[in-house]
Amino acid sequence: MRIGFMVGILGGILLAHAGYATIQYRGMLKIVEEEFSRPPMNVVVELLLGLAFCIWAALAAPAKFRSIHPDSEENRIVSLPANLDFMIFNHRGKVFPCNAEYKLKK
Amino acid sequence: MAREGDRGASGGAEDDPPIFNAENLQSNIKSIHYSRTFLSIIGGVIAGIWGFTGLTGFIFYFLVMAAASFGLAAKAKFSICTYFDSWNRIFLDGIFGGLMSFVLFWTYPLKTTFW
Numbered sequence: 001m002r003i004g005f006m007v008g009i010l011g012g013i014l015l016a017h018a019g020y021a022t023i024q025y026r027g028m029l030k031i032v033e034e035e036f037s038r039p040p041m042n043v044v045v046e047l048l049l050g051l052a053f054c055i056w057a058a059l060a061a062p063a064k065f066r067s068i069h070p071d072s073e074e075n076r077i078v079s080l081p082a083n084l085d086f087m088i089f090n091h092r093g094k095v096f097p098c099n100a101e102y103k104l105k106k
Numbered sequence: 107m108a109r110e111g112d113r114g115a116s117g118g119a120e121d122d123p124p125i126f127n128a129e130n131l132q133s134n135i136k137s138i139h140y141s142r143t144f145l146s147i148i149g150g151v152i153a154g155i156w157g158f159t160g161l162t163g164f165i166f167y168f169l170v171m172a173a174a175s176f177g178l179a180a181k182a183k184f185s186i187c188t189y190f191d192s193w194n195r196i197f198l199d200g201i202f203g204g205l206m207s208f209v210l211f212w213t214y215p216l217k218t219t220f221w
Contacts, residue, residue: 015148018155019151019215023219038156038157044156047155050152051148051149055170055173055174057144058142058144058174058177062140062141063133063136063137064137065137065189067130067188067189068128068130068134068189069127070127
């Protein structure tokens, strides 16, 4: 996630630089009184690079997707709550076969 | 046996609607929303600096959103059913909401750099 933020900031810096370069280019064209329609090629490359970095950051920085199936491996409820006062262990569940392979996830 | 986070309706024995972990689903939807909003803003800034006007700008926006949809599908390892309840979450949700942010951030750089 941190790398995602860094890449996003880098993309933003590239875009800011591209914007600044375009303003400078426009100023220069005003001096020579030429018409302009788009920024120069290197600015376009910089914009596309910034877009690529920002797309990557937008996908990497937010939280990872978590499975919505209740019986998937990452949704197992294996940790005991901190307050055991209301937990009852002497119930009918003791007749179920015990799966000794389940371990407590840290 | 009640499980933490289950909110789906469990109907009769036949035709059970799928039960899913609503907390995780909400987290996934929020994650998509952040991604799309950020990319709408970035797309607007790029469209403004590049000098797109009129329909070209909107086409650029939908191209960026299509790239974002593909990226989100890849992030979900192309198995949408594991992380979302429908395909629309990845491909349609948030596109028209982001359009307003796009237009807002499109007009400011366009005005600054070109007009």
